Amino acid sequence: MKPATSKTQQWTAFTNDYGMVLVLLVLVIAFSLLTLEQMDSTGADAGREVARLIADQYGDSAVVVVVTGQKDGDEEFAAAAVAELQQANVTAVSSISGSPPQAKKTVAAAVARHGRIDAIAATGDSAKWTVFDRVAGVGGEKCVSVEPRKWPKFAKAENILNVANQTAVYAIVAIGMTLVIITAGIDLSVGSLIALSAVTTATVIQMSGGGNAGTAAIVVSCVAGLLAAAAAGFFSGTMITAFRVPPFIVTLAVMLMARGLARRITDEESISDLPQQFRNIAGSTEWSVLGFEFGIPNPVILMIVLYIIAHLLMSKTIFGRYVYAVGGNAEAARLSGVGVKKITLIVYTLCGALAGLGGILQASKLSGDPKLGVMFELDVIAAVVVGGTSLMGGQGRIFGTLIGALIIAVIKNGMNLMKIGSPDQQIVLGAVVLIAVLIDTLKRRGAGS
């Protein structure tokens, strides 16, 4: 037999490795084009942007006047600009939405009060007014405005960061799910474990002072949340390995029990009296303990770090090899000296622990709510499947799951921006999962013959 031509082989390898990345790129481009819209020089978005430009250039000691006319969007421009400037700690701000003479009066008043003026935040129209030249020490060149242009809503930096931030928790939990599915198992309990962990963490914080709890108390409570979820995973693993109960049934039972437990712990209440330091875990871009500041939300950084670790674990270590072998053929693995039960137990425990971590992040973002994570497991499984991990076990990639999670998040976000309603979104996401499995099946059939 002649060897297969290298070109087809390369192409197959390429699509296997990067097919889903291509899909993700296509989606990003498609949504960018679909959300392309006119960015006016007025309106709330423009106001915020102008305010940011000014704050960046002059700092918080700037003296600023916001000047607009009275057309559509002008008042929104003014309000957004003022709000944004205040957030940047710029205090010397005055604002006027009116005719040029009124504007002149306001500018003059500001100069009289502060002795100078640094910038005039203006819309495209008001920047062309000539009245500013007639105030001493002020000229038209003080005007800061944005040009009207076309820009995709989707591809805005804040939106991309938003997508990444929303993906982070799903993606982190999906790491554990990927491992479980590679062993040819399933874990339906992750959504409930998120609630269990969140509630446990919040309850321990509440017991140690609630909103005033210190760093040590926060660390202890996070460890408690993590351990609670990991213990549940360990329990599932034990049932599966020691008593050979099918994973689907075991984790279905744990899903119900953990949810019930979470509701019982807080008496169905949501715990929201949490210290700012705990809020910062998921809510800021700063690693306060380590003293780093990346400008990227913490969950996203955590997600990236965990993915790198998981990738190395699965591709470069004995443990990873064993996980694949257990899923591919448990009996052959056992007869090769692999401790199949031990590996399975570790995998379910890890999956529980990662769900626990997801719970801590959700609690930090929202609150210690026993209703957190309902139906979460389905989105996570969808991410894993879209990422190319086979439900038959033995095959799958960690980074595939990350891509899968991003694909789902991008589709959701893109449809939101296009103002597509939730029912239609569900239909589309269902179809996406189906197509992903279909591709996997066809690939398998192609490889089989």
Next chain:
Amino acid sequence: MLNTLPLLQMQGIEKSFPGVRALSGVNLTLQRGEVLALMGENGAGKSTLIKTLAGAHQPDAGTITIDGKVVSLSSPTAAIEAGIGVIYQEFNLIPELNAWENIFLGREQSGFFVARTQERKRAAELFGQLGLEMPLDVPCRQLSIAQQQLVEIAKALSQDVGILVMDEPSAALTPQEVERLFAIIRDLQARGIGVIYISHRLDEIFEIADTIVVLRDGQYVGEASARDMTREQMIEMMVGRSIEDEFPKQAAQQGDFRLEVLGFSRGNAVRDVSFNLRSGEVLGITGLVGAGRTELARLIFGADARDGGTLLLDGKPLNVRSPQDAIFAGICLLTEDRKSQGLVLCRSVRENFGLPNLKQFSVCGAIREQRERQLFGEYVDSLTIRIPHQDQLAGHLSGGNQQKVVLAKWLQQNAKVLIFDEPTRGIDVGAKHEIYQLMNRLAAGGTSIIMISSELPEVLGMSDRILVMHEGRLKGEITDVKSATQEQIMEIAIG
């Protein structure tokens, strides 16, 4: 007979799969009442040829003629309508249905109750014609492999086949069952049915076949009457070179007792078995299927728990509770069933090689992949494993190459005791020879070998000593292997 046209003629059959030329210009002519043996090493194209005949594959070129008429076998249904029946190695029976339900599956006549009675009667007739007793009303999963095969044959006959293809029908049968199969084939022959028979057991070919057709690397090499051909000639045609000695046994220097098995038992499968094994010795264990040979091997390897018994390795008691323990102590088992027990088919050959050996080339749990590639590469060369690259999926290899990957994986363990369970089942002549030579080398190096096999020529040809099992017990021991005969072993094995 007036009709002198050949029953089946395949001419210039070509078939390519993406990247692989599976068949190029294959010819085959089958007469009425002829048994034609289709021979060739694994990967020679026998299965592909049969699948074109079964309508499962469409040939890219060439014609298939039945009774002088060109036919298009565009689907399995078309093939059945053309009178072609195929019995694959893996049977296509529904385990929960009984014999006659399986026979008429998909062809049930309307009128539920009436038809069922008729079908059952018709099935009884079919088995009657074959001169067989068959429990008609038990689910097929309760039938023995030989009985299941007979159900397949009856199913084919019920479809009025003119051509019956049998792929490795004897692989899982005992010698008596094979004899009965041959009697049935001769009966079919007498009825004018043409039979295409595929087997790796050369003895059988010469016993049953009229004509031998040899394929190699997807090409038609030649054909001859079975009477005019010698075993050596056929092997040469299949392998493309001559193999002088089918069993190249070289007795190695034997040392001290390596393994002592005392009173091993597990239920009814293994009953109070005791034996010992010296270093450098090749111990053949044989018996009928179900005699407890595989079960004994699994007990020694710790794959199953034993009810009782002691194991001594190098004179010291050894507590083996799992394969992990056994491997650590230096006992390795090459399982009989490569696909379900020996390999993880959806992972690469290199990963399969590494599975029991990872600790040898890793630091703190991190695998040194380069070292792994290098070590496996040495085996690929020395065992001549035919793979395009080390990341090839194990499931994509032919049987012989799969067995070599399994061998490589255990050889890297440098085991003290190697248990081979049916080491050459489903493997072609060339690869068999290489495995025998490897056994010689291992024994010469002091490794103790237990070779479990149903193929008596192999057991006689390669063992230093032979143990025969019957119904879970050790029934006999043959120390003078050179003067032993197959009949002598069979007599003990039957009990």
